[in-house]
Amino acid sequence: MNSIILQIASRYLKVLLWSFAVLALLRGHNYPGGGFIGGLLASLSVVFTSLSYSPQKIKNNLRIQPEHYIAFGLLFVLLSVLPGLSGEKFLMEGEWISLYLPLVLTIKLGSPLLFDTGIFFGVIGVVTHFFFTLSTKE
Amino acid sequence: MNVIALPILFPLVLIILLIFIRSKKIAGLISIFASLVLLAISLYLLQLVIKQEVIVIQMGGWEAPYGISLVLDYLSAIMLVVSAFIILTISLYAFRFIKNENFGSRFYVFFFSITMGLNGAFITGDVFNLYVWFEVILLSSFVLITLGNRKEQLEGGIKYMALNLIGSLFFLAGLGLLYGNTGTLNMAHLAQILQDDQQSLLMNTSAMLFFVAFGIKAAIFPLFFWLPSSYHTPNISVSALFAGLLTKVGVYALIRFFTLFFVQDQVFWHNLLLILAGFTMVIGGMAASTHYETRRILSYHIISQIGYMIMGLGIFTPLAIAGSIFFTVHNMIAKTNTFLVAGLVSKLKGTYYLKNIGGLYKENPVLAILFIIPAFALAGIPPLSGFFAKFILIKAGIEDGHYIITTVAILTSLLTLYSMIKIWNEAFLKKQPESTDMMLQSKLGFLDLFPSILLGAASILLGLFASQIFELTLNAANQLINPEHYIKTVLHLLP
Numbered sequence: 001m002n003s004i005i006l007q008i009a010s011r012y013l014k015v016l017l018w019s020f021a022v023l024a025l026l027r028g029h030n031y032p033g034g035g036f037i038g039g040l041l042a043s044l045s046v047v048f049t050s051l052s053y054s055p056q057k058i059k060n061n062l063r064i065q066p067e068h069y070i071a072f073g074l075l076f077v078l079l080s081v082l083p084g085l086s087g088e089k090f091l092m093e094g095e096w097i098s099l100y101l102p103l104v105l106t107i108k109l110g111s112p113l114l115f116d117t118g119i120f121f122g123v124i125g126v127v128t129h130f131f132f133t134l135s136t137k138e
Numbered sequence: 139m140n141v142i143a144l145p146i147l148f149p150l151v152l153i154i155l156l157i158f159i160r161s162k163k164i165a166g167l168i169s170i171f172a173s174l175v176l177l178a179i180s181l182y183l184l185q186l187v188i189k190q191e192v193i194v195i196q197m198g199g200w201e202a203p204y205g206i207s208l209v210l211d212y213l214s215a216i217m218l219v220v221s222a223f224i225i226l227t228i229s230l231y232a233f234r235f236i237k238n239e240n241f242g243s244r245f246y247v248f249f250f251s252i253t254m255g256l257n258g259a260f261i262t263g264d265v266f267n268l269y270v271w272f273e274v275i276l277l278s279s280f281v282l283i284t285l286g287n288r289k290e291q292l293e294g295g296i297k298y299m300a301l302n303l304i305g306s307l308f309f310l311a312g313l314g315l316l317y318g319n320t321g322t323l324n325m326a327h328l329a330q331i332l333q334d335d336q337q338s339l340l341m342n343t344s345a346m347l348f349f350v351a352f353g354i355k356a357a358i359f360p361l362f363f364w365l366p367s368s369y370h371t372p373n374i375s376v377s378a379l380f381a382g383l384l385t386k387v388g389v390y391a392l393i394r395f396f397t398l399f400f401v402q403d404q405v406f407w408h409n410l411l412l413i414l415a416g417f418t419m420v421i422g423g424m425a426a427s428t429h430y431e432t433r434r435i436l437s438y439h440i441i442s443q444i445g446y447m448i449m450g451l452g453i454f455t456p457l458a459i460a461g462s463i464f465f466t467v468h469n470m471i472a473k474t475n476t477f478l479v480a481g482l483v484s485k486l487k488g489t490y491y492l493k494n495i496g497g498l499y500k501e502n503p504v505l506a507i508l509f510i511i512p513a514f515a516l517a518g519i520p521p522l523s524g525f526f527a528k529f530i531l532i533k534a535g536i537e538d539g540h541y542i543i544t545t546v547a548i549l550t551s552l553l554t555l556y557s558m559i560k561i562w563n564e565a566f567l568k569k570q571p572e573s574t575d576m577m578l579q580s581k582l583g584f585l586d587l588f589p590s591i592l593l594g595a596a597s598i599l600l601g602l603f604a605s606q607i608f609e610l611t612l613n614a615a616n617q618l619i620n621p622e623h624y625i626k627t628v629l630h631l632l633p
Contacts, residue, residue, distance in 0.1 A: 067157055068157065068158070071154050074150065074154045074157075075154050077150075078147070078150055078151065094198065
């Protein structure tokens with residue numbers, strides 16, 4: 001499909017989808033959202049761009065292969081488990097640090113966020129893998 | 139005590155690593171080394187269990203009935219060690235045997251995800267977590283069955299997947315019912331609640347759903363159809379892996395559930411288990427004797443042998459449970475070995491059909507010896523492991539007055555012996571049929587034979603050190619039959 005409208009639209013939608021994806025990922029611990037939904041939104045941007053050009057072309061120009069996204073996702077998941085190993089804690093126990101930004105804002109970062117990030121990348125990998133397998137030839 | 143999560147975490151590290159590795163050779167070497175490490179970890183854990191009996195960690199620090207507990211007791215530790223050993227031999231074997239296949243190093247990724255699933259299923263103390271591990275095993279085994287994309291593989295894979303998904307559905311239904319009734323999913327907490335349970339009708343419904351689910355996984359009569367129609371399709375390394383490990387997770391889950399918390403309606407359950415055990419043995423054995431494809435014969439044999447493990451659970455004395463565990467250990471080792479030897483034979487002759495094979499005894503006497511060890515072990519010939527396994531079960535049967543099932547068990551041994559002798563006669567003794575072309579002659583090096591030698595040695599050693607192993611399994615059985623210590627350790631009720 002080579003529609004100029006879609007191509008232009010996808011350029012703007014890409015920014016929008018990725019920022020929503022990251023937003024969903026970050027607020028996921030306490031509010032609706034999270035790694036899975038974020039990952040779906042992010043992979044939607046890849047799918048949309050591929051459809052408006054040609055999936056084959058996009059696939060050939062990928063810098064990171066979908067399965068490597070999955071590997072990175074698993075790596076993040078593994079890392080999120082490890083903080084519990086320090087000291088007398090149990091495996092998978094959450095670790096939290098607070099970041100005080102110069103503005104009035106404080107951000108709480110913890111190992112659950114790391115886990116969510118893992119899921120985020122894992123979902124991107126899986127969905128784009130599905131998409132490219134179904135829409136391109138070997 | 140976080141160390142008991144290592145059998146799950148270590149394979150996860152390997153999966154991540156192996157995704158990036160394209161070369162089959164390097165992936166193979168990593169997998170051999172990693173399996174050695176895994177075996178070392180498992181042996182260390184077994185030694186820890188011998189010291190401390192039950193080891194528990196609560197994931198994330200959430201106390202027992204609320205969080206997920208990982209529990210290591212004798213049964214889990216024994217299963218971990220044996221499966222790590224099988225995984226070591228398979229990775230040695232696969233190093234030589236997937237060289238010419240068209241799938242790349244992907245085999246190893248799923249090989250270790252199945253390992254992770256198995257280890258997870260063995261050490262989890264939570265029913266829903268067990269379900270998750272079963273799904274991990276199911277999905278990765280589906281990929282392994284269909285690796286290579288041949289038509290019959292896809293056919294076998296679909297059958298495998300469909301029936302096992304139905305099994306998972308039953309599992310989930312049973313789980314929901316159990317949770318609805320008791321409000322907990324922790325195995326120890328369930329055991330504590332169900333000990334003095336009055337509404338056994340609802341419990342029996344749930345127990346039956348679980349029984350069907352695990353029955354499908356373990357391939358007991360009448361739920362075994364998926365096994366012989368899928369196990370003969372993939373690469374022989376994969377078949378051997380499945381034969382050695384997959385059905386045994388079902389047996390493990392049955393033993394765990396029906397000793398720990400489904401213990402109310404004993405008369406009904408034990409009779410049911412015994413009846414099905416008898417049918418499983420006989421029908422598996424008879425079906426095996428009608429086939430002439432080695433992998434199919436061996437697949438039906440898996441079913442027949444599952445009957446023995448269920449029989450021990452049905453008799454339900456410490457001796458019988460110990461026999462079941464001993465038999466499972468022996469069977470995992472010997473069964474994998476027969477598949478490996480079948481693979482070696484087909485490498486020499488290019489086929490699995492007994493009609494087209496012959497004269498191997500003259501050509502390759504070492505291979506003949508390697509076959510005869512697991513074959514005799516399975517049939518139960520004295521110095522080997524199978525004899526002691528069957529002896530314990532039969533002794534337990536006679537002591538407890540279960541004469542019919544004991545007779546069936548003894549007669550089934552004859553059926554097993556018959557099939558093994560059939561393979562022996564056809565493949566090793568008779569002359570090579572002339573109609574087949576002999577173009578496929580290839581030599582077997584020491585590396586090809588080595589995994590089989592390891593397993594054969596293990597079968598012999600299990601026989602020689604039977605009393606020590608028996609003591610270990612008896613400890614495991616006592617722990618299963620008297621689960622108070624297990625329950626108290628998991629729920630932190632100990633002073």
